[in-house]
Each structure stands twice: as C-alpha cells, then as structure tokens.
Amino acid sequence: MREQLLFFDKLYFNFYKALKSEEGKEIISITDGLLNFDKINEVNEDIQIVDISSLSGLDRLQYNAELVFPKFPLNTIFIADKEHKKLFEHELRYCFEDFVDIDLIEDIDVEYNDVENTVKSKKLNHRKIIDLDSDEIEDFVSSFKNQIYGHQKFKDDFTELIRNFRVFNKLGEHKILSLFLMGDSGVGKTEVARAIHKSLGGKKKLAKINFGNYSSDNSLNSLIGSPRGYIGSEGGELFIRVKDSDIGIILIDEFEKSNSTLFNYFLDVLESGKMVSSIAEEIDLNGFIIIFTSNINKDEFPKRISPELRSRFDYKGYFMPLFHSHKEKFTEFRIKNIIEKFNKNFDFELPENIANDILNRINVSNYKNMRDLNKKIKDTFVKSVMELLAKNNE
Ligand SMILES: Nc1ncnc2c1ncn2[C@@H]1O[C@H](COP(=O)(O)OP(=O)(O)OP(=O)(O)O)[C@@H](O)[C@H]1O
Ligand SMILES: [Mg+2]
The missing domain is CATH 3.40.50 (Rossmann fold)
Known part of the structure; x- marks a missing residue:
C-alpha cells in the first residue's frame, strides 16, 4: 500500500x-x-x-x-x-x-454533504448556549461578532436575543431559539451558523440540512427516517446530523425549497422542543438554536411561509449586502489568512508588501457576494505568486 x-x-x-x-x-x-x-x-x-x-x-x-x-x-x-x-x-x-x-489555499466555505462518512456517536452531549456562564457568554458574543463582518443591527439583536433566551429557557418557557435569516446570496447567512458553532467550541461538524434536497413528496422519510421495515429506517439525515454534532445548533439552508409536510414537522419541533423520528426515537432539543436561511426577499416572505410558521420564529432578519468598509476588512483578513497558510506550507519567500499589493489589485465595489470576492482574492494571490515565480526564473 x-x-x-x-x-x-x-x-x-x-x-x-x-x-x-x-x-x-x-x-x-x-x-x-x-x-x-x-x-x-x-x-x-x-x-x-x-x-x-x-x-x-x-x-x-x-x-x-x-x-x-x-x-x-x-x-x-x-x-x-x-x-x-x-x-x-x-x-x-x-x-x-x-x-x-492538497490544501494550497485555505478554503472558507466548507460544506459537509457526505452522510455515509459520518460517525455515529451514542451519547448525545451538545454544548449549548444555555450551558455557558456569564463570563463565557461575553467571550462567546465577542468571538461571534468578530467573525461576522457588518450586519451590526443583527449582531446587537442577536446578543439581546440570547440573553433573553437564557433567562426564559431556565424558566421553562422557551425551549428552542429560532432565527429566520433572509437575503441575497453570499452575504453571511450561513456564516452566522458557522460562527455560532465555532464560538461555542465546535470540534465536530455543524448539523446542517439543505432543504434544497428535500422538495420531493417522500422527503420526510429522508429527513427523519422511514417506518421500520423499509430501507433507510436507521434514521434520517436530521437525526444523523444532530447525533454527529457536538454543538446545540441546527442549520436549515434554503428553507423555502421544501414542502408543507416538512414545514409542519418543524412547526412541531419548535413547539415541542424535541424532534421525533419515524420510529419514535426522540431527541431533546431544549436549549438548541435553529437557524433557517432563505434567499427569498421581504415581499416573498409572507407569500411563501405560512402565518403559523412565521409567528413561530423568534427572529426574522433581512441581510443587506455588506458595506464597502466591511468588504475591505473581509479582504484584508482573507489575504492575511492565505499568506499565513502559504508560509506554513511552502519555503518560497513572499515579499513583505504582498498583502498590500493584492489589496490594491482588488476593487471590492465589484462584488456583492462574498463568495465571489473570496474567489477573486484567491485568484489574485495565485496570480501574484505566479508572477514572482516567473520573475525568479528569468
Ligand atoms: N458578513 C460576513 N462576515 C464574514 N464572512 C462572510 C460574510 N458574508 C459572507 N462571508 C463569507 O462568504 C462566504 C459565503 O457566505 P455565506 O455562506 O454565509 O452566504 P449565504 O448568505 O448563506 O449565501 P447563500 O444564500 O448563497 O447560501 C462565507 O464562507 C464567508 O466566509
Ligand atoms: Mg447559505
């Protein structure tokens, strides 16, 4: 071998x-x-x-x-x-x-999609926002705020929300904190879930389900398992994901892509604070945060999402494209990361001013989607280093 x-x-x-x-x-x-x-x-x-x-x-x-x-x-x-x-x-x-x-350039948009490769852990022990003491909450909040660029109003609202959630959860009156985040592609909706996961010290995968894959009629079976005796009765994706994660957060992406059966299922989850599989296995989600994201705009929201469900979300937010200054900060930070990573992996010495050179070559105003901007940053870095290599070989 x-x-x-x-x-x-x-x-x-x-x-x-x-x-x-x-x-x-x-x-x-x-x-x-x-x-x-x-x-x-x-x-x-x-x-x-x-x-x-x-x-x-x-x-x-x-x-x-x-x-x-x-x-x-x-x-x-x-x-x-x-x-x-x-x-x-x-x-x-x-x-x-x-x-x-080969990890040439650190990638930010890590998605996990291989259900087969997940490890099934027996004991469920999720670290949750309600488990933190008041010092830890301060650390959590500042770590979270640092990871998300812009969206100041949301960050303030979210800080307030978790403070209240911790109180009312203790009183037994609020089991799950649910957030519905809307807005254009690549402005940080999914990143919010990643940042919470990371700030709570997540070592395993974030429990993430993409509802874009769940638009067919028997999608509930794939999500929560099919009744005993049928193929796939070991448990649906939702159960596998949650069991395989170490943090009390669930991310549901592209929520609007699914159908009313799944909407109703989640209505029930938010109401009861637990999820129940098709074979009546229960997982207690008390203290969990569930984040739903969607690309629909403000006008579509009331049309696509039922009033029952709408009223069940604790927070509904609309993410605007990032401001110029936030995009610049994002770019600076990314360049720094890429250079660090590069230096760890290669002996080739980069000139000291390379970060600034790259920054000057990118016009952040051309980008609304941070994913596209990130691609531009990576490509510009590669181009700069290639030019240096070529010069060395002249
Ligand atoms: N506000 C932000 N703060 C920090 N990073 C961001 C922000 N917005 C976008 N990013 C970066 O851009 C990438 C794409 O963002 P994200 O996955 O959150 O997009 P999204 O809003 O969920 O878009 P989509 O609707 O396409 O899923 C992230 O990996 C993240 O690194
Ligand atoms: Mg997303």
Whole structure:
C-alpha cells in the first residue's frame, strides 16, 4: 500500500506545478508508464511527481492499478484531479491508505454533504448556549461578532436575543431559539451558523440540512427516517446530523425549497422542543438554536411561509449586502489568512508588501457576494505568486 493519494483542484493546478518546479520537482503523467512499464522503473521519486488522473478512463481500474503501483519507487508522490476523487477513493482503496486534498489555499466555505462518512456517536452531549456562564457568554458574543463582518443591527439583536433566551429557557418557557435569516446570496447567512458553532467550541461538524434536497413528496422519510421495515429506517439525515454534532445548533439552508409536510414537522419541533423520528426515537432539543436561511426577499416572505410558521420564529432578519468598509476588512483578513497558510506550507519567500499589493489589485465595489470576492482574492494571490515565480526564473 502507498501512504497517500493527493488531490488537486484543477483551477490551481498550474499554481501547484509552478511551486513544485520552484522546489525542483516536475509533474509527469502516469500515461507513459502504462504504455511501457520500463518507464515506471525510471521514475525518480526525488524529483518527479506522478499525476494519475488519466487512470480514470481505464477499464478494470482496480485490477490494473494493483499491477502498476507496486512497480513505482517506494516514495513516489502521486496526485490526481479532485474531479475523480470518489472513483479513486473506491477503486484504489487497496492501493492507498489515505486520500487527501492538497490544501494550497485555505478554503472558507466548507460544506459537509457526505452522510455515509459520518460517525455515529451514542451519547448525545451538545454544548449549548444555555450551558455557558456569564463570563463565557461575553467571550462567546465577542468571538461571534468578530467573525461576522457588518450586519451590526443583527449582531446587537442577536446578543439581546440570547440573553433573553437564557433567562426564559431556565424558566421553562422557551425551549428552542429560532432565527429566520433572509437575503441575497453570499452575504453571511450561513456564516452566522458557522460562527455560532465555532464560538461555542465546535470540534465536530455543524448539523446542517439543505432543504434544497428535500422538495420531493417522500422527503420526510429522508429527513427523519422511514417506518421500520423499509430501507433507510436507521434514521434520517436530521437525526444523523444532530447525533454527529457536538454543538446545540441546527442549520436549515434554503428553507423555502421544501414542502408543507416538512414545514409542519418543524412547526412541531419548535413547539415541542424535541424532534421525533419515524420510529419514535426522540431527541431533546431544549436549549438548541435553529437557524433557517432563505434567499427569498421581504415581499416573498409572507407569500411563501405560512402565518403559523412565521409567528413561530423568534427572529426574522433581512441581510443587506455588506458595506464597502466591511468588504475591505473581509479582504484584508482573507489575504492575511492565505499568506499565513502559504508560509506554513511552502519555503518560497513572499515579499513583505504582498498583502498590500493584492489589496490594491482588488476593487471590492465589484462584488456583492462574498463568495465571489473570496474567489477573486484567491485568484489574485495565485496570480501574484505566479508572477514572482516567473520573475525568479528569468
Ligand atoms: N458578513 C460576513 N462576515 C464574514 N464572512 C462572510 C460574510 N458574508 C459572507 N462571508 C463569507 O462568504 C462566504 C459565503 O457566505 P455565506 O455562506 O454565509 O452566504 P449565504 O448568505 O448563506 O449565501 P447563500 O444564500 O448563497 O447560501 C462565507 O464562507 C464567508 O466566509
Ligand atoms: Mg447559505
């Protein structure tokens, strides 16, 4: 078995190649070796990296791979296009111990979507906002506020909300704190849930459900499990997610995409403070925060969401695009993060003024969606470093 197969993002392949070339390494394709096994013996593990992406088109991949890989020198580094990750993870499971993404640039928008890969923990022990003492609440609030740029009114409202929630929850009068956040794409709705999760010290995955995947008629089965005897009765996604998380927060994205069955289910959850699976398993959600997000605008809100449900949300907020100054702060912070990450991974020395150079190359006014802005920041960073590498090689 080989230690690991590394996956690259096609977008940043040239960047990776240039950085490796700076380290004196070249990337070769496995294709030549497949045509002529002698070529494989000639591979120099110290200066060559083997790109195996082309194997994805191979017949009887598992069989052939097990013939080919042992012929390479012991410490050969193998890489592949991330596009084929699922395929290689499966077909090459007896060739590599580990499948790892090359982390060139830290990514902010981490989404978790693989239900299969979750670990089922038995004991439920979520850290909740109601568990914090008053000092911890102060820390929580300042950490949360630091992570979200702009939206000052919301941040103040939220601080007030959790203070009240803690009091009324103790009195037994308020079981779940529910927030409904609307607004354009990429302005920080989902980020609010991530920031709460992080500020409460979350180590495991945030319990997140995307209702965009739940628009069909039998969607309730996928969400809370189907009745005993049917396939999938082990528990639906909601139960798996909540059990697999260590923090008392649930994020429901694209809430409006779902149907009335699911709306009613959540109406019940908010009312009773617990969720019940199809096989009558109960999870107590007392003290939890549930965040619902949606791209609908203010006018659509009353049309799409029933009055019963509307009145059940503790807070309804509309997120406007960020102000110029907040976008600049976001950009500065991101550049700093990317540079830190880069310095940790590569020996190549960046010039001191690189952060400012990058900042000057980006016009934040062109961006409303922070996801797009982030992409621009990453691309500008890559471009700047590529230029430096080219200059070095002149
Ligand atoms: N106000 C903000 N503060 C900090 N980061 C933000 C903010 N807005 C956006 N971001 C960054 O941009 C990325 C996208 O934001 P987010 O996922 O919260 O978008 P969203 O509002 O949920 O959009 P969508 O409706 O498309 O889901 C986040 O990963 C985050 O890093
Ligand atoms: Mg979102």
